[in-house]
Amino acid sequence: MYFRRYLCSQTAAAHRRRYLRPVKQVVKSNFSETLAEIKESIVSSDFVAVSLQKTGSYSAPWQKCLPIDTDETAYWKAKRAAERFQILQFSVCPFSVKASKLIANPYNFQLFPRHEVKAGMPSYGFLCQSSCLASMAQEGFDFNACIYNGISYMSRAQESAATVQTRSVLLNGGGLLSTSALSVADVIFSERIKTRVKNWMNGCNNQHKTGDYLISSLRKLVERSENYGSRPSLTIDVCSERQVQLTSEALKEFVNIVLVRPLAKAGVEAVQVVLTSSEEDKNLLVKEIQGLEEEHRRLVSGFREVIDLISTSQRPVVVHNSLNDFAFIHEKFLAPLPPTTNEFSSSLLSVFPHILDVNHLMKELGLFDEMNNLSSAISYLDSRFSASIDMEVSYEEKTDCVDVHGHSVMKVCQLFVKLCSILKISLEIPEGGHTQLPALLQCSSNMLCSSDVRDPCNDDVRIWTSKSRTVSLRNLVFLWGFRRGMSAQDLKDVLCNSHDVFSEEFDVKMVDRTCAIVVFWTPGVSKSFLGIMDSGECFSNKLENMILEGLKAADYETYRRVCKSDLWKPNLAECLAQATDETVVFSGAKMQQEKSVICRNNDEMINLDEL
Incomplete structure (x- = not known):
């Protein structure tokens, strides 16, 4: 009952009016009128901040992006989330900085x-994470309004597929086919079309002379004549794209007709010939059809119109979590996410050439763990630096008429401007200079993964968010199968003095409650430890007992295979165990297959020369 009350509209209204600065709320009913407004805002601004509210992000602690993740594993995690969850709110804030004021x-x-x-597109389906929905409900989010009045959308790839199925475009006659490429069948088809249209036009012109209504109706039925609005039209069925071109070419000599490709029904293609009364009437019809096509296109693309406006403007896009947010943006509004991070970066940067993540600017100050929450990050900077920012919001509607949702994007703007002020980066962009960022911003742009700040040839990762010390992937070992409730310190105490490999410096960190990583700070020790675990060499009694109880170990490559696979489970230990077992089974199967091939080659090969 408590949760149901959260989902109702009346409860949502009670949570409004918390903030002084209004944010314009855009739904399906006012979307069209807002498009021109936001286009002007984007063009007149220097930056565009975005913030997303999703139905979920990860289903288990280890599935979120961790300090131990490389660009590759972090991308696979973001890709999985973007493919499964959905965006319910997309906040956009075009902004500029003029005379130390944020507009x-x-x-x-x-x-x-x-x-x-x-x-004919597949139906939509997505996952919801209960904690995310509960948080949105507590903030007063109206799920009813979102479902019934939320703005729909299609990605560019979906729209291309839909356009093929629902195309309704004007056909311009002539210049499509070379006469030398026409076959006898093409010529016969074209002549039949000409004759049919000529007879139909004569019938339309002589219709007022025919007194018998029955004869006129029968003629319309036989000729498949109907009306396109108030104008007479004729439908010609075609079997292929070539016949569409032949029809268009054949009818180019008829001056007062307009050719339209109507919506395809049940796989039947057709060309509709519309008769106009004059050149002026023809031009008017063409404009009407073009207007309908534009309206249809906007209906199909929906919110992606806003994404296209941001892309076309080439304005730098400011976000709080670039990898996760842009994985969602790419998946929902551009095209399905590619398999590799390099392909993702290449595809994304062709649409958004300048992406600025406030997380990376925060790291320029040497701060790593203060960015979990936008409000706390702003408070942290306010308490340690003198960087007060005046904000002016151009949308000045009464606050009692405006929802409180979408204020996270304003916090992204504030945090970005504060960080740039502290780092002495000027944000006053000269007119026409939006494609050229200040040098310090240029260095921090387009870092989609947290590890992008490192040398791309370096395979080092950080273990603790709050520390800058890094370690090579080759020096990490994953442990699982220990008793429930053991902490990192408990594991470290057991490992200490259990074998000579632990005489060197090492640390232990929990990934989730079922799995931990052992960090060997001395190169080569991790390989020795894994070899000892495989060989069954003796350890101390405590560790020996844990191994007998099921303690297992694996290298980073096993974790990488888990992140790449589709069989994710809530506990990382189950995933690692499955990946380890699959590796053994695969290796055995491969050896058996090779053995089978060798036997078949030796005993079952047929020598054609002996036949």
């Missing part, structure tokens, strides 16, 4: 995926 234009778009156009 913001915040908008909050409520989204809900649905098919506005019946295009």
Whole structure:
């Protein structure tokens, strides 16, 4: 009952009016009128901040991006989340900094995926994480309004597929085919089309002379003549794209007709010939059809219009968590995510050439663990640096008429401007200079993964968020199968003095409650430890008992295989055990297959020369 009350509209209204600065709320009913407004805001601003509210991000602690993740494993985690969860709110804030004042234009778009156009596309489905929904409900989010009035969208890839199925475009006659490429069948088809259209046009012109209504109706039925609005039209069925081109080419000599490709029904292709009364009437019809096509296109693309506006403007995009947010943006609005991080970066940066993550700017100050929450990060900077920022919000509607949602994007703006002020980075961009960022910002741009700050040839990772010390992946060992409730310190106490390999410096950190990583700070020791575990060499009694109880160990490559696979489980230990077992089974199967091939080659090969 408590949760149901959270989901109702009345409860949502009670949580409003908390903030002084309003954010324009955009839903399906006011989306069209907002497009022109936000386009002007983007063009007149120097930066665009974005913030996303999703139905979930990860299902288990180890599935979120961790300090131990490389670019590759972090991308696979972000990719998995983007493919399974959904965006419900997308906040956009074009902003500029003039005379040390932040001028913001915040908008909050409520989204809900649905098919506005019946295009035969697969139905939408996504996962919801209960903690995320509960948090949104506590903030007063109106799920009813989102479902019924949220803005739909299609990605560019989906729209391309839908356009093929729902295309309704004007056909321009002539210049499509070379006469030398026409076959006899093509010529016969073209002549039949010409004759049919000519007879139909004569019938339309002589219709007022025919007194018998029955004869006129029968003629329309036989000729498949109907009306396109108030104008007479004729439908010509075609079997292929070539016949569409032949029809268009054949009818180019008819001046007062307009050719339209209507919506395909049940796989039947057709060309519709519309008769106009004059050149002026023809131009008017063409404009009407183009207007309908534009409206249809906007209906299909939905919110992606905003994404296209941001992309076209080439403005730098400021975010709080670039990898996760842009994985969602790519998956939902551009195309399915590619398999590798390099392909992802290449695809994304072709659309958004300048991406700025406040996390990376924070690291420029040597701060690693203060970024879990935007509000706490702003408070942290306010308490340690003198960087007060005045904000001016151009949208000045009464606060009692405006929802409180979408304020996270304003915090992203504030944090970004504060960090740049502390780092002495000027944000006053000269007119026409949006493609050239200040040098310090240029160095911090387009770092989609947390490890991008490192040398790309270096395989070192950090273990603790709050410390900058790094370690090679080759010096990490994953441990699982220990007793429930053991802490990192408990494991370290057991490992200490259990064998000579632990005489060197090492640390232990829990990944989740079922798995820990052992960090060997001396190169080569991790390999020795794994070899000893495989050989069954004696350890101390405590560790020996833990091994007998099921303690297992694996290197980073096993963790990498887990992140790449589709069989993710809530506990990392189960995943590592499965990956280890699959490796053994695969190796055995491969050896058996090779043996089988050798036997077949020796005993079952047929020598054609002997036949």
